[in-house]
Amino acid sequence: MNDLTIGQAQRLTAPAPFALLSARKEDGGDNLMAVSWWTYLSNRPPMLGVCLSKKGLSGSLIERSGVFTLSVVGDSLKDAALQCGRCSGRDHDKAAEFGIPLEPAAAIEASLVSGSRVAYECRLTGSVEAGDHVFYLAEILLCHGDAEIPQLFAWDGYARLDTI
Numbered sequence: 001m002n003d004l005t006i007g008q009a010q011r012l013t014a015p016a017p018f019a020l021l022s023a024r025k026e027d028g029g030d031n032l033m034a035v036s037w038w039t040y041l042s043n044r045p046p047m048l049g050v051c052l053s054k055k056g057l058s059g060s061l062i063e064r065s066g067v068f069t070l071s072v073v074g075d076s077l078k079d080a081a082l083q084c085g086r087c088s089g090r091d092h093d094k095a096a097e098f099g100i101p102l103e104p105a106a107a108i109e110a111s112l113v114s115g116s117r118v119a120y121e122c123r124l125t126g127s128v129e130a131g132d133h134v135f136y137l138a139e140i141l142l143c144h145g146d147a148e149i150p151q152l153f154a155w156d157g158y159a160r161l162d163t164i
């Protein structure tokens with residue numbers, strides 16, 4: 001084997017899971033962020049975790065509102081979803097700019113990406129500092145889904161999205 005940088009290792013371990021995280025802004029709008037670093041954490045209660053860079057907007061939105069959604073989006077959003085990982089909600093309305101359809105969540109004040117393979121409604125339960133990221137732990141309040149939607153995964157680090 002060869003010695004690898006962390007970036008090289010991350011590119012080699014593709015495909016990685018992929019989802020769009022939505023959190024509400026103070027003005028009532030929804031901000032979408034591309035997320036590969038998410039994982040299930042518990043079955044009873046159902047929980048998941050997302051690991052977010054301290055540089056982005058989304059972490060602060062989650063901390064303020066205490067809720068977020070995570071939508072495992074389908075291949076029709078291949079290009080639009082990637083764009084959500086290339087700019088910040090500080091100066092973009094990503095759903096409007098990239099034509100991503102949203103619908104209201106049922107249990108929380110947030111939006112889901114319509115037509116997702118799976119979408120989770122989550123309530124923040126804790127957070128752990130992890131170097132340049134923060135790992136947010138959340139209870140899954142509701143899950144929605146459609147098995148007919150082909151799932152997008154992240155390939156080559158954050159470089160591209162595609163189905164398997």
Ligand SMILES: Cc1cc2nc3c(=O)[nH]c(=O)nc-3n(C[C@H](O)[C@H](O)[C@H](O)COP(=O)(O)O)c2cc1C
Nearest residue numbers: 034035036037052053056057058085087088089158
């Ligand atoms: C495929 C892909 C996956 C990504 N996964 C993550 C992730 O898991 N955690 C993270 O902090 N940033 C991740 N990013 C980068 C963020 O989506 C990006 O920094 C975004 O601009 C943050 O948006 P915000 O400032 O509106 O929160 C990913 C980007 C792409 C393209």
